[in-house]
Amino acid sequence: MSLEYYRIEAYHIDEIDGDFLGAYVFEEKTRKFLLSDSGYSILLNNVLLEKIKGHKIDEALAVILVQHRFIKLRNYQTNGIKSYNEIHPVYFMIDLTNRCNMACKYCLRDGDDCATTKTISKSTVQKICDYILAYCRQNNEDKITIQPWGGEPLLEKNIIFEIQDYLTANGINPCISIESNGVLLNDELIEELYKRNIWTSISIDGPKQIHDRQRVFRNGKPTHSIVEKNLLKLRDKYDGRVSVIATLTKKSYKYVRDIIYYLVVNLKIENIKLNFVHKSSFAENEDLCMTADEIAQCTEDIFYTIMELIKKGYKVGDYNVYTKMMNLLYNRKSDVCICDGCHGGRRMITFDSKGDIYPCDLTDYPEECIGNIEENSNLIKCVKEAMENHPYFQMKREERCNACPWFCYCKGGCTVHIKTQGKEPPAVDDIECASNRKLYPLMVEWILNHKEEVNAFLQEEVL
Secondary structure, three states: OOOOEEEEOOEEEHHHOEEEOOEEEEEEOOEEEEEOOOOOEEEEEHHHHHHHHOOOOOHHHHHHHHHOOOEEEOOOOOOOOOOOOOOOOOEEEEEOEOOOOEOOOOOOOOOOOOOOOOEOOHHHHHHHHHHHHHHHHHOOOOOOEEEEEOOOHHHHHHHHHHHHHHHHHOOOOOEEEEEEOOOOOOHHHHHHHHHOOOEEEEEOOOOHHHHHHHOEEOOOOEOHHHHHHHHHHHHHHOOOOOEEEEEEOOOOHHHHHHHHHHHHHHOOOOEEEEEEOOOOOOOOOHHHOOOHHHHHHHHHHHHHHHHHHHHOOOOOEEHHHHHHHHHHHHOOOOOOOOOOOOOEOOOEEEEOOOOEEEOOOOOOOHHHOOEEOOOOOOHHHHHHHHHHHOHHHOOOOOHHHOOOOOHHHHOOOOHHHHHHOOOOOOOOOHHHHHHHHHHHHHHHHHHHHOHHHHHHHHOOOOO
């Protein structure tokens, strides 16, 4: 069972002319975990907690709480906390093509090998690169990530290399990140990706009997043997520094322990990411979508399986678990989706094959377009104007969010999930909600009671 919690409400501290901002309290024996409404945390003992509860914060404790952002001094306007609405794009997706050589049962894109496919032109790629360069120069930004997107992005590998070469030649050395189905990988391509320091994640849904039920070629033939073979080649070339993405469905989530063991023990992959399938507007996949209760149970199974492997001495990090653990301990806001709400438009921008600008990977939904590279020369101004009137940027919040400690991290969740669930803001993302309500309390319990395992999972002495 997960830890219960209660709340200490905000109050003023006359002695320092400051305000205790309120906190959720999780208790376990002599250790207490406090979480602020802004997502900052601190571990305290009984004595210090009683001082806070009794409104008897002395100067020494006040210094600690100011540093951990539980106290805001009246003469400090922001206390170092950045605004949620700050616009600072650093993550750019470029939709190269909706063409793909596979036909996954849960595909979220409107694409196939027929006449409706859309592939970006070289002239549009050039204009997008120039647009990104202009933004970087106007804002003194030199650290950006580019994700070439599809469809299967490696169908347009030459365009990917041209993007990297052009930006690098003009003073920007972007981190290039690709998510691929792995089918097209061969020795020559792997060597080129490695030479260019391009990070490539491979989608593989588990052992053969699970993967081939969900991820097949367009003629219906299985793909697992090809994907596994190519993944292992990539792993060996990168000395293990590769990651995989496994999508869990209603038909596979009960085998999540077997899936994780297969990836970590059999394939010796240390970096994994387990995602839950969500309803697609372009595929009949409702029978693959999980209920909130199933998502919550699966989230718990993922966490315990990861920790089980950690205890056995394996190095393994599930991206979602790791990122949310770092949310709790550092509140670093390292992810554009699951650290501080949806940052589509704020930190993430997508360009489609026509040069249209989107706040997220919604290029199959024309109504979500917020501008165009030729019509909107100033990206930040374009986003600001969209934030004032575009439904995408509406706040997502329901009654259940009001007393939820984890709202500071999800802020209503993923706009794409909400859209594909047939809802609109202020409705919240049921997938993220179910996952967070199970995972975060589990992680707090382990932070309080399993210091060695948490440190081993994070691969650093955090606690």
